[in-house]
Each structure stands twice: as C-alpha cells, then as structure tokens.
Amino acid sequence: xxAPALAVIAGAGDxxxxxxLSAREQGRRVLVVLLRGAGDPAAxxxxxxxxxxxxxxxxxxxxxxxxxxxxxxxxxxxxxxxLASLRPDLGLIRRLPGLVAAFxxxxxxxxxxxxxxxRGEGFRVVSAAEIAPDLMAGTGIVSLRxxxxxxxxxxxxxxxxxxxxxxxxxxxxxxxxxxRVLAIEAAEGTNAMIDRIRDMRASGRLRxxxxxxxxxxxxxxxxxxxMDLPTIGPETVRRVAAAGLSGLxxxxxxxxxxxxxxxxxxxDAHGLVLIVEPRSATx
Amino acid sequence: xxAPALAVIAGAGDxxxxxxLSAREQGRRVLVVLLRGAGDPAAxxxxxxxxxxxxxxxxxxxxxxxxxxxxxxxxxxxxxxxLASLRPDLGLIRRLPGLVAAFxxxxxxxxxxxxxxxRGEGFRVVSAAEIAPDLMAGTGIVSLRxxxxxxxxxxxxxxxxxxxxxxxxxxxxxxxxxxRVLAIEAAEGTNAMIDRIRDMRASGRLRxxxxxxxxxxxxxxxxxxxMDLPTIGPETVRRVAAAGLSGLxxxxxxxxxxxxxxxxxxxDAHGLVLIVEPRSATx
Numbered sequence: 001x002x003a004p005a006l007a008v009i010a011g012a013g014d015x016x017x018x019x020x021l022s023a024r025e026q027g028r029r030v031l032v033v034l035l036r037g038a039g040d041p042a043a044x045x046x047x048x049x050x051x052x053x054x055x056x057x058x059x060x061x062x063x064x065x066x067x068x069x070x071x072x073x074x075x076x077x078x079x080x081x082x083l084a085s086l087r088p089d090l091g092l093i094r095r096l097p098g099l100v101a102a103f104x105x106x107x108x109x110x111x112x113x114x115x116x117x118x119r120g121e122g123f124r125v126v127s128a129a130e131i132a133p134d135l136m137a138g139t140g141i142v143s144l145r146x147x148x149x150x151x152x153x154x155x156x157x158x159x160x161x162x163x164x165x166x167x168x169x170x171x172x173x174x175x176x177x178x179x180r181v182l183a184i185e186a187a188e189g190t191n192a193m194i195d196r197i198r199d200m201r202a203s204g205r206l207r208x209x210x211x212x213x214x215x216x217x218x219x220x221x222x223x224x225x226x227m228d229l230p231t232i233g234p235e236t237v238r239r240v241a242a243a244g245l246s247g248l249x250x251x252x253x254x255x256x257x258x259x260x261x262x263x264x265x266x267x268d269a270h271g272l273v274l275i276v277e278p279r280s281a282t283x
Numbered sequence: 284x285x286a287p288a289l290a291v292i293a294g295a296g297d298x299x300x301x302x303x304l305s306a307r308e309q310g311r312r313v314l315v316v317l318l319r320g321a322g323d324p325a326a327x328x329x330x331x332x333x334x335x336x337x338x339x340x341x342x343x344x345x346x347x348x349x350x351x352x353x354x355x356x357x358x359x360x361x362x363x364x365x366l367a368s369l370r371p372d373l374g375l376i377r378r379l380p381g382l383v384a385a386f387x388x389x390x391x392x393x394x395x396x397x398x399x400x401x402r403g404e405g406f407r408v409v410s411a412a413e414i415a416p417d418l419m420a421g422t423g424i425v426s427l428r429x430x431x432x433x434x435x436x437x438x439x440x441x442x443x444x445x446x447x448x449x450x451x452x453x454x455x456x457x458x459x460x461x462x463r464v465l466a467i468e469a470a471e472g473t474n475a476m477i478d479r480i481r482d483m484r485a486s487g488r489l490r491x492x493x494x495x496x497x498x499x500x501x502x503x504x505x506x507x508x509x510m511d512l513p514t515i516g517p518e519t520v521r522r523v524a525a526a527g528l529s530g531l532x533x534x535x536x537x538x539x540x541x542x543x544x545x546x547x548x549x550x551d552a553h554g555l556v557l558i559v560e561p562r563s564a565t566x
C-alpha cells in the first residue's frame with residue numbers, strides 16, 4: 001500500500017517545503033499548490049507545482065481531481081484576504097453564502113468552514129504536524145541559556161492561564177513577568193501583543209527591570225490543529241527581544257518553530273531562553 | 284457616638300467631592316487632602332482642605348494627626364508618579380525601601396503597600412464604596428436603548444471570563460462580540476484595550492459589523508476595593524463609541540460610574556446600551 005497522494009496548499013515561509021519533503025519521504029506522491037502572492041515557486045524546483053489564487057476554488061478543485069489527490073495539507077502564512085480582492089471564480093461563487101458568513105466570525109470559524117468545504121468535495125484534510133511531526137518543538141531547553149527559577153515559574157503560570165482560557169476559545173499566548181500577567185492575546189495576534197509590552201515599557205506605563213518577562217505560547221485546547229498551527233519564528237524572537245522580555249516558553253507538540261535554526265540562533269544571540277515544556281507538566 | 288473623622292485623599296474627577304459629601308451627611312467631620320496636581324481645590328469651597336504632594340508622606344502623617352483623623356479614604360484619579368518626580372520628604376525617605384520594591388510590582392502591590400503604610404501609622408483605610416454606596420452602579424439597564432439577546436449573551440460571556448481570570452489576578456475588563464472574545468485587559472488598562480479594538484477595525488484586522496461588541500467590566504474577585512475601584516466615565520463611553528462597540532456591561536456593586544449624568548447622557552447620545560448585571564447572575 002502506498003500512502004495517498006497529497007496536495008500541500010502552500011502559503012509563505014519555510015514550512016510548506018518541510019512538509020512537502022516529509023510527505024515525499026513517507027512515499028507519498030506530492031503536488032504543491034502555491035497560493036498566489038504567498039507561496040514561493042523558487043522553493044520547490046524539485047516538486048510538481050501549480051499556482052492558484054485564493055479565490056479560484058473551482059480551479060483548485062478541478063486541478064486536485066485531475067491530479068488524483070485525496071489528501072490536503074494547508075501550511076504556511078496567508079494574509080487573510082479581503083472578500084473584495086478575492087477575484088472569485090465560479091467555483092467560489094457557488095460556495096459563497098457560507099463563506100461570507102464564515103468571514104464574519106473568528107479565524108476558527110473561517111478555518112472550520114474551509115475544512116468543511118474541502119471535506120464536502122471529498123478530500124481529507126490532514127495536519128502538517130501529522131505529516132511532519134518534527135516541525136513541532138520537542139521538549140527541553142532549546143536555548144544555550146538555561147532558565148532561572150523565576151522563568152520556570154512564569155512558564156507554568158502562563159501555561160495554566162492559557163488552559164483556563166481555552167474554555168472561552170481565546171488566548172494562544174500570554175506574557176508573564178515575576179508571576180504578574182502583563183498581556184493576554186485575543187484578536188490582535190501574538191506579534192501585536194508582544195509589541196504592546198514594548199510600547200508600555202517605552203511610555204513608562206510598565207516599569208520592569210530589563211530582560212524580564214516570558215512569552216508563553218501553546219495551542220488552545222480543542223483548537224483545530226489541521227488548519228491553524230500556533231507558530232513562532234525569527235520575527236517572534238526579534239519582537240520578544242525588542243520588548244525587553246527574557247525569553248519564550250512553548251508547549252511541546254503544540255507550537256511549530258518556523259526557520260528553526262535561525263530562530264534558535266537569534267534567541268541565543270539575544271541571550272533569551274527558549275523553553276519547551278512537556279505537555280504533562282501542565283495539562 | 285459620632286462617626287470617626289475622615290480624611291478624603293483626593294485625586295482628580297468628581298468622585299472625591301461625592302465621597303466628601305456622603306461622609307458629611309453621615310455626620311463625619313471631613314478633611315479633604317488634595318493631592319497636588321490631581322485634586323481640584325475649587326471643587327471644595329465648603330470643606331476644610333489642605334494640599335500635599337504625593338511624596339510628602341511625613342507632612343501628610345503630621346497633618347492627619349494634627350487634625351485628629353482616624354479614617355482615610357483614597358479616591359479619584361492619580362497618575363502613577365515617577366519615583367524621580369516624587370520630591371520625597373523625610374517621612375517618605377524613611378519608608379522608601381518598601382516603596383521601591385512596591386513600585387516594581389503591579390498596581391495591586393503598590394496599592395497594598397500604601398494601605399499597609401497607612402495602617403502602620405495607626406489609620407484605618409475605608410473604601411469609597413463603603414462611604415458612598417451610591418457611587419456604585421445599581422442593577423438594571425441604565426441606557427435608553429435596551430440590549431438585544433446577543434448583547435445579553437455577550438455580557439454573560441464577558442463576566443464569566445472575568446471570573447475565570449480572577450484566579451490569575453488579571454482581567455478587569457474584556458470585549459466580547461457575538462460570543463467571540465476580542466480583547467482581554469492586562470497591564471495596558473481599559474482605555475488602551477478599547478482603543479485596540481478601534482485600531483484593529485481601522486487596519487482591517489477585525490471585520491465586524493458596525494456597533495457590535497460589548498465592553499464588560501467588573502472587579503477582579505479578591506480585588507482590594509479600598510484602594511482600586513474599577514471606574515468608568517464619559518471618557519470610557521467616548522472610547523467605546525469610537526471603537527464601534529454597541530455598549531457596556533458593568534457588574535453591580537463593583538464598578539463606579541464617574542460623572543454619572545454625563546456618562547449616561549453620552550451613552551444615550553451614541554445609542555449605546557449600558558447594562559448593570561446583578562452579581563448573582565454570574566458569581
């Protein structure tokens with residue numbers, strides 16, 4: 001039995017290629033669908049690729065069927081498109097009523113809609129983490145610097161808070177410093193939340209010793225990991241350093257490290273800790 | 284038995300005068316201590332007043348003792364001072380080691396320190412809500428517009444979230460829209476959190492119908508109500524309107540409405556709902 005053929009629906013960043021390579025290693029036939037304006041054709045010289053606009057749902061479905069694809073994996077960054085700029089094809093317009101409703105809801109609602117849409121067309125949506133488990137941060141201290149007791153406490157405090165927030169479908173990330181919760185992420189996203197710490201320090205609203213505070217990030221419990229994988233990368237580390245925090249804590253198996261080598265190199269260059277807590281410690 | 288003499292330590296806004304009047308009605312002798320740069324001398328023509336800088340702790344203690352004051356009530360807005368701009372007197376310098384430590388902590392820690400300091404000098408710190416219970420929003424729909432079912436749901440969702448956050452000593456306010464949590468307040472304060480919604484709408488990060496979303500505000504459970512009373516006022520309402528939200532929900536007995544008439548007038552002028560949920564509904 002060969003593994004079923006897979007289409008990697010590729011946004012930006014290095015993750016789509018890592019998923020495509022893992023899938024090939026598992027003996028899958030792989031088609032890379034580059035989302036126009038996001039996926040990078042130059043990253044896939046050794047793969048069969050096709051470029052499709054986000055609004056070209058009809059064309060996407062026909063292409064997948066022509067290539068005899070059964071499994072889909074969505075991976076990589078995509079700026080949430082304007083409905084106006086979608087330039088929808090007929091395939092999309094037929095499916096539009098549900099999509100318009102989904103656009104009004106949160107990210108989860110939109111992603112669930114896309115998953116359901118794919119399923120309705122007979123595809124199976126698989127998680128990038130399932131295809132390439134090594135994308136996920138493994139347990140341990142990834143940085144050169146080891147965390148102190150206060151950083152370990154803040155890590156646990158943050159993970160417990162994220163778990164308590166899960167019932168409310170909110171909070172993929174928080175910032176904790178010396179036991180005090182400084183910021184909780186909701187609709188603004190992780191980057192904006194980190195930048196808020198930087199701004200509060202600059203304005204004097206927040207008075208903290210330099211290099212205090214931990215960014216703590218994990219999946220919301222019940223999060224659909226097929227579509228929306230919590231991710232950090234070099235940009236996250238740069239912002240954490242600019243905000244004067246002392247490091248990051250991720251929960252193992254729940255957060256992807258994009259451009260892993262560069263991310264770890266940057267954390268070390270800034271003297272940050274990068275902790276990956278085992279799941280059992282807090283959940 | 285006459286009620287004990289009270290010093291109202293007065294910051295900015297209309298609340299100090301309302302507390303002073305209530306205390307006088309209760310038969311208390313009242314001294315108004317205007318905090319320099321915050322308390323307004325013109326608001327107290329009919330009270331005995333003294334003006335004291337925030338750093339003049341020695342002078343404050345001597346003044347209170349000279350006036351035979353036993354009870355203190357801190358009320359009104361004070362910008363958290365820079366340690367550098369305090370111009371401390373000897374009385375403050377003697378107490379400085381603890382204060383410096385308190386400044387490093389959160390607002391709660393600082394306020395608890397001031398309360399302990401007052402207690403150590405033999406004073407009793409009483410809550411403004413205890414002196415003037417009518418400062419607190421009473422239960423009901425305060426606005427002309429009645430809330431719809433979705434607004435009532437968002438109110439309950441927000442209050443439940445605030446209660447779940449209490450264990451983490453965070454979250455006096457949240458914004459909820461159609462069941463989705465858009466923002467959670469931590470160190471940034473309520474105003475900055477509301478403005479974030481406005482900014483996310485302007486940038487297109489948040490796509491919501493106009494006039495959706497409720498600001499929900501309550502005391503953290505376990506909050507020291509003697510020093511840090513959650514407050515809304517005209518400025519809150521203006522920001523809620525500017526952020527395109529549909530209204531506010533407070534929990535009865537936990538949130539002060541400053542400049543009540545103007546606050547309600549503004550809410551009505553913007554067509555906002557102002558809901559005061561009874562405590563029993565959610566806690």
